Amino acid sequence: MGFFNKAYHPPGTAPGTLTERPVEAPRPPRIRLTEYAPDVFLEQDIATPADCKPYLESPSITWIHVQGDVSADTLRNLGELFELHSLALEDVLNSGQRPKLDVYGEQYFIAVNLPEFGNGGIAVQQISLFFGRDYLISFSNAVTDPFEPVRQRLRNSGGKFRQRGVDYLLYTLLDLVIDAGFPMFERFGETLEDLEAELLGKPDRSTLNRIHQLKRELLLLRRSLWPQREVVNALLRIEQPFMTDETRMYLRDCYDHSVQIMDLLETYRDMATGMLDVYLSSISNRTNEIMRVLTLIATIFIPLTFIVGVYGMNFSHDTSPWAMPELHWYYGYPLIWLVMILITAGLLYYFRRNKWF
Missing domain, CATH: 1.20.58.340 (Magnesium transport protein CorA, transmembrane region)
Incomplete structure (x- = not known):
């Protein structure tokens, strides 16, 4: 399902050791740098993490996004450049982490999950975020860049996005990840309606298989998305000068969205369980x-x-x-x-x- 992949932590290795498992068809990472301020906007691809060094002392907001299968060497170089904690880098390499917020001094690390539909069903991609006073580094191994809508907003010079700090950029990325669940649950709702129509007609073995598949996908989503509201709630309690009251207000809205998604998830899980009972009752009645x-x-x-x-x-x-x-x-x-x-x-x-x- 695209959830547990490529990296692992062999037993006995030291904490923070970056050990990667060979990938059959690795996708070279693409490193994109975006620097912005009220009167500044720069967007470019960079070849190596070292090319980011000139932008570290800039007063502008620096956003570095790594797209693709990031290697251990790339992570080490970024870690040395931005003084990222080795335990957090290990969590980036070992995708499949439980959504969480870790604090390393004045530096923060967030792991969240982005749900999407794949060819084989539901896929959950880990999104990793490092952020500090004036920078944010994001990692995604999805095939396409999930943050392109955010870049389009930044390219709009007439908007207010560039006038805000890194806290607003962080909120925007988290809001995109959390809101990705709404269109997915709309499709789940349509699937449940189709299954309900089949149950009222003549359900067969394929109906049972679809119900089981739906329950498995909902279970995966619950395990992947349930802790994300805890992450947003923890962000609301951060006491840093760069975390403004305005952004806290937006984060509270983001928290409300995560609660709504969990309510939908629990409702659909109950409906799927009820449909399984209805199917079994229908088969029993038919046998009777x-x-x-x-x-x-x-x-x-x-x-x-x-x-x-x-x-x-x-x-x-x-x-x-x-x-x-x-x-x-x-x-x-x-x-x-x-x-x-x-x-x-x-x-x-x-x-x-x-x-x-």
Whole structure:
């Protein structure tokens, strides 16, 4: 599902050791630098982390985004340049972290999860963020850059984005990641409606498979997205000069969105569980209907089988007066048919009167 991939922490290695697992088809990382201020905007690709050094002493906001499969060497170089903590760098390399906020002095590290639809279903990509007073470094191994809408806003010189600090940039990125869940849950809602229509019709094995697939995806999303509201809540408690009251107000709105997504997630999980119960009840009812029909048929044939069995013994009345005189009756055969038809009609009338079918 694109969630646990490529990197790991071998047992026994020192904390903060950057050890990467070979990737079959690695995508070279693309490092994009964006520098902005009210009257400054610069956007360019850089070849190595060392090319960022001239911008460290700039009073502008510096945003570095690393897109693709970042290597351990690239992380080490960025870590040395920005004095990033080795434990946080290890969390970047080992994707699949639980969403969290770590504090390293005046430097902060955030790991959040970005949900998206892939070819095989739901995929969850880790987004890693380092930020300080006037810089932000983001990492994403998604195929496409998820933050392109933010860049478009920064390119707009008439907007107020460039007049704000790194705290507003951080809020904007987090808001994009969290709001990515809303269109996904709209599709979940459509899927649930389709499944509900199938359940009211004639559900089959494919319906059950789709319900199980939906439950697995919702479980993955719950595990991936549930802690993110804790991250936003922790950000609200940060006491730093660069974290303004205005940004806290926006972060509270971001927190509300994360709560709404969790409410949707829990609602859809309950609906999926209820659909599984409905499916099992539907199959059970269908089985009961089949058994009832078979029971009615068997009940009708019990007296008929008894009559046929008795007269199928063929004890001749010529041999013994205790045998069957009906075997030599002229109308014996049609009379037996008449009796069996009357018995069948009587049973059907009785079943119908009692609403058994």
